[in-house]
Amino acid sequence: xxxxxxxxxxxxxxxxxxxxxxxxxxxxxxxxxxxxxxxxxxxxxxxxxxxxxxxxxxxxxxxxxxxxxxxxxxxxxxxxxxxxxxxxxxxxxxxxxxxxxxxxxxxxxxxxxxxxxxxxxxxxxxxxxxxxxxxxxxxxxxxxxxxxxxxxxxxxxxxxxxxxxxxxxxxxxxxxxxxxxxxxxxxxxxxxxxxxxxxxxxxxxxxxxxxxxxxxxxxxxxxxxxxxxxxxxxxxxxxxxxxxxxxxxxxxxxxxxxxxxxxxxxxxxxxxxxxxxxxxxxxxxxxxxxxx
Amino acid sequence: xxxxxxxxxxxxxxxxxxxxxxxxxxxxxxxxxxxxxxxxxxxxxxxxxxxxxxxxxxxxxxxxxxxxxxxxxxxxxxxxxxxxxxxxxxxxxxxxxxxxxxxxxxxxxxxxxxxxxxxxxxxxxxxxxxxxxxxxxxxxxxxxxxxxxxxxxxxxxxxxxxxxxxxxxxxxxxxxxxxxxxxxxxxxxxxxxxxxxxxxxxxxxxxxxxxxxxxxxxxxxxxxxxxxxxxx
Numbered sequence: 001x002x003x004x005x006x007x008x009x010x011x012x013x014x015x016x017x018x019x020x021x022x023x024x025x026x027x028x029x030x031x032x033x034x035x036x037x038x039x040x041x042x043x044x045x046x047x048x049x050x051x052x053x054x055x056x057x058x059x060x061x062x063x064x065x066x067x068x069x070x071x072x073x074x075x076x077x078x079x080x081x082x083x084x085x086x087x088x089x090x091x092x093x094x095x096x097x098x099x100x101x102x103x104x105x106x107x108x109x110x111x112x113x114x115x116x117x118x119x120x121x122x123x124x125x126x127x128x129x130x131x132x133x134x135x136x137x138x139x140x141x142x143x144x145x146x147x148x149x150x151x152x153x154x155x156x157x158x159x160x161x162x163x164x165x166x167x168x169x170x171x172x173x174x175x176x177x178x179x180x181x182x183x184x185x186x187x188x189x190x191x192x193x194x195x196x197x198x199x200x201x202x203x204x205x206x207x208x209x210x211x212x213x214x215x216x217x218x219x220x221x222x223x224x225x226x227x228x229x230x231x232x233x234x235x236x237x238x239x240x241x242x243x244x245x246x247x248x249x250x251x252x253x254x255x256x257x258x259x260x261x262x263x264x265x266x267x268x269x270x271x272x273x274x275x276x277x278x279x280x281x282x283x284x285x286x287x288x289x290x291x292x
Numbered sequence: 293x294x295x296x297x298x299x300x301x302x303x304x305x306x307x308x309x310x311x312x313x314x315x316x317x318x319x320x321x322x323x324x325x326x327x328x329x330x331x332x333x334x335x336x337x338x339x340x341x342x343x344x345x346x347x348x349x350x351x352x353x354x355x356x357x358x359x360x361x362x363x364x365x366x367x368x369x370x371x372x373x374x375x376x377x378x379x380x381x382x383x384x385x386x387x388x389x390x391x392x393x394x395x396x397x398x399x400x401x402x403x404x405x406x407x408x409x410x411x412x413x414x415x416x417x418x419x420x421x422x423x424x425x426x427x428x429x430x431x432x433x434x435x436x437x438x439x440x441x442x443x444x445x446x447x448x449x450x451x452x453x454x455x456x457x458x459x460x461x462x463x464x465x466x467x468x469x470x471x472x473x474x475x476x477x478x479x480x481x482x483x484x485x486x487x488x489x490x491x492x493x494x495x496x497x498x499x500x501x502x503x504x505x506x507x508x509x510x511x512x513x514x515x516x517x518x519x520x521x522x523x524x
Contacts, residue, residue: 025521032520035513036462040448052521082502082514086521093522108413108436110446115462115511117413117436118475118501121421122514124387125499128394128422150417156387171383171414177373179444186375197379208381236354236399239392243351246344246385253380254340262379 004142005166005215009051009068012102015217016140016224017064021055025090026083034077036112045071048079052087058225060097063087067104069145075109076151081119088126091135098136098228101158106173107149120150127157128234136160136231140220141167141209146198148173159231161209162223163200165279169208170198192275196259201274205266205286207245214279293429295333295365298408301484302363303327315345316365322488327404328353330419331365338415339372343385346419350392354399361402361492362393364419370437371414386418393422397497404491406480407432407467421475425495427487428467430479435465461510472510474501 007015013022026032028046037044049071054063065084067074076084084101091099108116127137139158141147146168147155155161155169163169172180174188174197187193196202204212211227213219232238253262263271267289274282295316299309302322309318309329314336320327330349336342353360371382397403405420407428413436420426428434436442439457443450453463461469470476477495480487502518505511 025524026517030520032517039456039460040452078511078514079517082517083521085502085514086518089518089522110436110442111448113436113442113463114434114469114473114475115514117417118421118470118473118505118511119514121417121475122499122501124390124417125394125422128391129398129499131391132394132398150414152383153386153390153414153417156381156384157390169383170378170381171371171386172373172378174378176445177375177378179441180373185373186378197375202379203381206381206384208384234391234395236351236395239347239351239388239395240355242388242391243344243347246340246347246388249380250340250344254376256379257376259379 002217003215004164004217004220005144007217008070009066009102012217013051013064013066016100016102016221017055017057018059022053023055024051024053025087026052032079032083034079034112036077036115040111042111048077048083049074050080050083052083057100057221057228060225060228062096062098062100062228063091063094064100064102066102069104069143072109072111073145074105075107076105076116076120076123077109077112078115078119081123085122085126088130091130096135098138099130100224101137101139103139103141103147103151103155104143104145105147105151106145107151117150120154124150124154124157127154131157131159131234134233136228138162138224138227138231140224141169142215142220156208160211160227162211162213162220162227163203163209164213164215165200166215167200168194168198169203195275201282202259205263206249212279212283293408295367295408298365298484302488304485315342317349320363322485325361325492327361327363328357329363329365331367333367335367335369335410337370337372338368339374339377340380340382340385343382343389343418347389347392350396353401354396359400361404362396364405364423366405366407366411366416366420367409368411368415370412386414390418390422397424402492402495404488404495407434413437424497425477425491426475427478427480427491428470428476430467430481432467433465434467434470434476469510472508474503474505474508474511
């Protein structure tokens with residue numbers, strides 16, 4: 001499977017890790033099912049929609065979690081969250097180069113309500129604590145369901161984020177905003193608008209994602225290997241720097257209503273052409289203009 | 293209870309907390325201990341500005357008052373649901389706040405939180421849910437979203453969710469259910485200053501919420517599955 005977007009959680013693991021290195025933890029044969037879905041008459045999955053395990057990536061020993069968008073949109077419930085948090089616990093006792101998260105998720109699994117929210121919170125906290133200990137956590141986002149809700153915050157806490165143009169990253173999904181505030185606020189069916197707001201290219205130009213890649217498994221793999229070797233630890237200096245960047249971003253772009261206005265401000269004379277640019281052309285053009 | 297009353301009852305030796313728009317900030321003195329207070333009021337929608345303002349206070353505390361404990365006072369209707377906030381990358385702003393809290397914890401700051409009114413999903417994740425210990429007033433409302441909206445998004449009948457909410461802490465809003473599930477340490481229904489002093493003394497920097505959920509019976513599997521994922 002060449003395309004990362006089209007691949008399942010397990011196909012991504014095979015495409016990202018070194019051949020033959022994967023060892024799954026709590027595989028489907030262990031039947032780690034959600035305890036909450038049956039009460040709602042909903043089908044469960046033997047892996048609860050996330051695959052976790054260990055392997056090597058370009059010879060670097062890593063722990064990895066890969067979410068399955070095909071099961072409840074990758075949403076995080078009690079079991080899925082516990083599997084991911086357990087993986088971070090495991091990292092404390094192993095000599096690894098980092099943790100790799102292949103994220104595809106709408107965030108909290110609403111069918112598990114409070115349990116889902118608490119699980120996401122535990123994941124966010126585990127990522128932050130792992131980074132404080134000096135272990136890199138790198139995330140890839142390029143699947144159909146994007147990465148939203150509390151898991152958007154989780155992604156933001158990672159050392160590095162790799163996205164493809166097709167990837168989407170945000171907090172409240174367009175449908176959620178449209179439902180709450182009306183179609184005038186955010187038309188979730190306007191695909192171009194959605195991508196100008198939360199798509200991979202915009203996130204890259206804003207500095208929310210470190211590396212933009214084509215929708216190929218090999219491209220994600222190479223970028224993840226690079227990211228694992230280059231991240232910095234969390235420190236007072238880095239958060240002070242981040243505070244400054246985010247204040248500047250707000251002051252500079254806060255009055256704009258569309259991605260195109262931001263891209264023009266960044267130096268793109270023809271912002272309307274940004275969505276048409278090939279990934280490497282955009283990356284080359286953005287060398288001097290990226291917000292971060 | 294309004295934030296002024298809460299602050300007076302928490303800080304027996306005074307405070308200089310002020311509300312600036314929806315942001316609460318200042319220093320409160322409880323017994324011998326000074327706390328940096330950061331929070332929100334008016335059921336604030338947490339947008340990029342408020343998130344940045346909170347992160348700034350956490351950073352200032354780390355820089356200027358090493359070791360000083362931090363108390364979040366929580367009253368939020370959730371993250372601000374606007375196109376503009378998404379365009380600016382609100383998830384990144386919230387992640388920044390969460391990282392500031394984690395860094396403060398790792399540098400020896402005790403981080404506590406009190407939900408004194410309402411707490412909803414996104415607005416709560418990067419603040420109160422990042423604390424060493426999160427408490428709530430007994431009538432505080434904590435939830436992911438209301439049952440009507442949940443029914444719409446999940447396409448499950450609202451009557452079914454309402455029925456489930458009566459028997460299951462997983463679906464029902466309310467601080468008591470979060471206590472059972474381990475995400476809220478306890479309900480503070482008496483001497484708030486004494487509670488704050490005890491929390492400051494006893495809070496653990498380790499995330500023990502799964503264990504609390506198991507012991508209290510509201511979230512039985514998370515701790516076991518996490519242990520298995522860590523060791524098998």
